[in-house]
Amino acid sequence: MAKIDISLDAELVVEVMVLAGIGSPQDAVEAVVRDYIARGHRTETRTESKDRGLRDVDAKPQEPQG
Template sequence: MAKVGISLDAELVVEVMVLSGTNSPQDAVELVVRDYIARGHRTEARTELTDERLRETDAAPQDPQGA
C-alpha cells in the first residue's frame, strides 16, 4: 500500500494519541482514520437497508383510493 506523509498540529496529534491509547503518532492517526472509514461503511450499510425497505414498501401494490 502506498504511504502518504502529512503535517499535523502537534497538539492535535497528542490528543489523538491520548484518546487512542497509543505511543506512536503514526499509529494514533491511522487508528482514527480507519475508525472513521469503518463508521462510514456501517452508516452506508444501515442506510442501504433502510432504502431497500422503503423501496419495497413503495413498490408494493397499493389499494385503490377514491371512488
C-alpha cells in the same frame, strides 16, 4: 500499500494519542482514519437495509384511494 506524508497540528495529534491510548503519532492517526472509514461502511450498511425496505414498500401497488 502506498504511503503519504502529511502535516498535522501537534496538539491535535497528541490529543488523538491520549484518547486512543497509542504512543506513536503515526499509529494513533492511522487508527482514527481506519475507525472513520469503518464507521462509514457500517452506516452505509444500515442505511442500505433501510432504503431497501422503503423501496420494497414503495414498489407494492397501492390500493385506489377515494
